[in-house]
Amino acid sequence: MNLLLVAPILLPLLTAALCLLAWKSVRVQRWLGVAGSAALLASALALFAEVHVRGIAVSHAGEWAAPFGITLAADLLGALMVVLGGIVGLMVSVYSLGSIDEGRERFGFHPLVQILLMGVCGAFLTGDLFNLYVWFEVLLMASFVLTALGGERAQMEGAIKYVTLNLVSSAIFLAALGLLYGLTHSLNMADVSLRLARLNYPALENLLAVLFFIAFGIKAAVFPLFFWLPASYHTMPVSVSALFAGLLTKVGVYALIRVFTLVFRDDVEFVKELMLVVACLTMAVGVLGAVAQMEMRRILSFHIVSQIGYMIIGLALMTPLALAGTVFYLAHHIIVKTNLFLVSGAVARATGSFELKKSGGLYAAQPGLALLFLVPALSLAGIPPLSGFWGKYILVKAGLESGQVVLVVVALAVSVFTMISMMKIWSEAFWKPHPLGLTPAPVGLLNGPIAAMAAMTLLIGFGVEPVMQLAERSAQQLLDPQSYITAVLEARR
Amino acid sequence: MNTLMALLIGILYASGMYMVLRRSMVKLIIGLALLSHAANLLIFTMATLRRDRPPLIGEGETALAAPYADPVPQALILTAIVIGFAVSAFAAIMIHRVYQTTGTDDLDQLHTTDS
Numbered sequence: 001m002n003l004l005l006v007a008p009i010l011l012p013l014l015t016a017a018l019c020l021l022a023w024k025s026v027r028v029q030r031w032l033g034v035a036g037s038a039a040l041l042a043s044a045l046a047l048f049a050e051v052h053v054r055g056i057a058v059s060h061a062g063e064w065a066a067p068f069g070i071t072l073a074a075d076l077l078g079a080l081m082v083v084l085g086g087i088v089g090l091m092v093s094v095y096s097l098g099s100i101d102e103g104r105e106r107f108g109f110h111p112l113v114q115i116l117l118m119g120v121c122g123a124f125l126t127g128d129l130f131n132l133y134v135w136f137e138v139l140l141m142a143s144f145v146l147t148a149l150g151g152e153r154a155q156m157e158g159a160i161k162y163v164t165l166n167l168v169s170s171a172i173f174l175a176a177l178g179l180l181y182g183l184t185h186s187l188n189m190a191d192v193s194l195r196l197a198r199l200n201y202p203a204l205e206n207l208l209a210v211l212f213f214i215a216f217g218i219k220a221a222v223f224p225l226f227f228w229l230p231a232s233y234h235t236m237p238v239s240v241s242a243l244f245a246g247l248l249t250k251v252g253v254y255a256l257i258r259v260f261t262l263v264f265r266d267d268v269e270f271v272k273e274l275m276l277v278v279a280c281l282t283m284a285v286g287v288l289g290a291v292a293q294m295e296m297r298r299i300l301s302f303h304i305v306s307q308i309g310y311m312i313i314g315l316a317l318m319t320p321l322a323l324a325g326t327v328f329y330l331a332h333h334i335i336v337k338t339n340l341f342l343v344s345g346a347v348a349r350a351t352g353s354f355e356l357k358k359s360g361g362l363y364a365a366q367p368g369l370a371l372l373f374l375v376p377a378l379s380l381a382g383i384p385p386l387s388g389f390w391g392k393y394i395l396v397k398a399g400l401e402s403g404q405v406v407l408v409v410v411a412l413a414v415s416v417f418t419m420i421s422m423m424k425i426w427s428e429a430f431w432k433p434h435p436l437g438l439t440p441a442p443v444g445l446l447n448g449p450i451a452a453m454a455a456m457t458l459l460i461g462f463g464v465e466p467v468m469q470l471a472e473r474s475a476q477q478l479l480d481p482q483s484y485i486t487a488v489l490e491a492r493r
Numbered sequence: 494m495n496t497l498m499a500l501l502i503g504i505l506y507a508s509g510m511y512m513v514l515r516r517s518m519v520k521l522i523i524g525l526a527l528l529s530h531a532a533n534l535l536i537f538t539m540a541t542l543r544r545d546r547p548p549l550i551g552e553g554e555t556a557l558a559a560p561y562a563d564p565v566p567q568a569l570i571l572t573a574i575v576i577g578f579a580v581s582a583f584a585a586i587m588i589h590r591v592y593q594t595t596g597t598d599d600l601d602q603l604h605t606t607d608s
Contacts, residue, residue, distance in 0.1 A: 157603045177569075
């Protein structure tokens with residue numbers, strides 16, 4: 001048993017258990033939450049270092065050899081995602097010290113965040129399809145409760161849509177799993193991949209691939225399955241929506257990448273073409289939805305949808321460069337999007353509203369916060385030399401190399417519209433004077449995580465070379481599933 | 494048997510989908526439960542139904558003889574049922590809370606957070 005592989009799952013579980021033991025003391029829970037997230041990040045970094053140096057790490061639960069036991073496996077992508085999960089977890093834990101209200105803390109906010117992180121890390125690390133379903137359910141259950149925690153009217157309305165759509169997605173995932181098991185008699189991803197390659201039922205494979213695409217597509221919020229996202233993400237407390245915005249849809253994208261690079265490798269041309277269309281429409285519809293909004297978090301929610309479209313590009317093109325672009329984009333997006341949600345919370349705290357019409361005057365009162373907003377905002381729009389520019393540049397280059405002109409045109413047009421949205425937030429919340437003549441209140445502690453994540457964005461932007469090399473190595477690994485299969489099936493202990 | 498199961502699963506999916514699309518929240522929850530039951534039965538059927546063939550290695554044999562009832566899908570269904578139970582319990586409480594806070598059971602009235 002490789003302890004590094006189980007630590008990112010066990011540490012949040014342990015923290016959640018300790019939080020439950022300290023149920024009566026909110027203060028203890030707070031610091032347990034921060035300490036647990038920090039430990040998670042540290043263990044994630046250790047795992048990443050191990051995978052970076054020694055290659056794919058594999059561990060079998062109970063020492064049952066590969067197709068029989070439950071496999072945990074981390075390749076570069078999985079380890080990178082766990083690190084990003086740790087970063088988001090730590091930042092949100094620190095942010096919620098100053099942001100979440102005590103009522104929610106009393107009803108288990110901190111343990112729920114940890115359980116959510118456990119589910120997310122489990123989904124990134126598992127090498128077994130049914131186990132992936134179980135981790136999905138773990139993180140969904142925690143997210144359901146976090147969505148509804150507090151019980152405000154808007155929240156409950158958002159929650160019912162969120163819960164319904166995610167349960168439908170789970171049912172489809174489960175059905176697809178059953179059909180896949182009937183076809184291959186295995187659930188271990190590496191083993192399924194081998195067995196599926198030996199079978200020759202292109203029609204059935206395409207059907208299964210579409211089912212998986214729909215199930216994960218709902219979770220990743222691609223067009224036309226994204227409507228639950230902008231209907232619910234703006235109703236939750238900021239800490240929760242930042243956590244969800246950073247991690248949950250990306251778990252869906254990760255699952256798509258994993259399934260379509262490892263399990264369904266050939267014979268799924270239909271789904272590849274479908275993905276191209278879906279990527280274009282997701283980018284375009286998401287960004288157009290955002291243009292129509294005047295509430296900060298609604299705008300940002302629609303931008304999540306639009307950005308998911310960029311990540312699907314790499315999957316649809318499936319060239320080494322495009323896939324590297326997707327991995328790079330994932331890393332950039334998780335940090336930037338979480339940060340933007342954190343900023344929106346700080347803006348609302350300072351000016352008293354998420355509504356752009358009712359806020360303003362922040363640039364005059366707090367130029368520091370304004371600058372901190374500009375870093376992720378411009379990065380999201382893709383202004384050089386910030387991280388978003390490089391992500392888009394790589395994807396556009398890959399699109400041109402594959403001759404997908406329409407895709408490239410859409411991607412570039414969407415980033416112009418993204419810029420318009422960001423400038424709308426800038427001019428309304430920061431530039432114009434406050435409509436009621438109020439001076440925005442200081443936000444204190446909230447600046448800390450925002451500044452840290454802005455620094456990470458700058459770091460990725462200016463130190464793009466090592467990150468890109470990492471993304472390229474990860475893409476090579478993904479495009480050579482044989483290395484993953486060998487690592488899983490031939491691992492001893 | 495397979496035909497019968499296929500028909501049953503089809504009916505469950507159809508009625509589940511129909512219920513999910515209704516306006517009442519209670520019917521929505523029932524629909525979701527039906528969908529997950531349909532998925533469970535689908536897994537059960539996909540593992541090829543067989544009578545009187547337990548997956549036991551007979552005396553003097555070293556491997557399982559070919560037609561046998563596969564135990565793995567049943568283990569999967571068991572897991573899925575447990576998860577489904579927890580999810581249903583949560584959903585039932587949630588719609589109760591939604592009803593308490595909004596005062597309505599009609600999903601068409603719950604559109605203030607949509608864009």
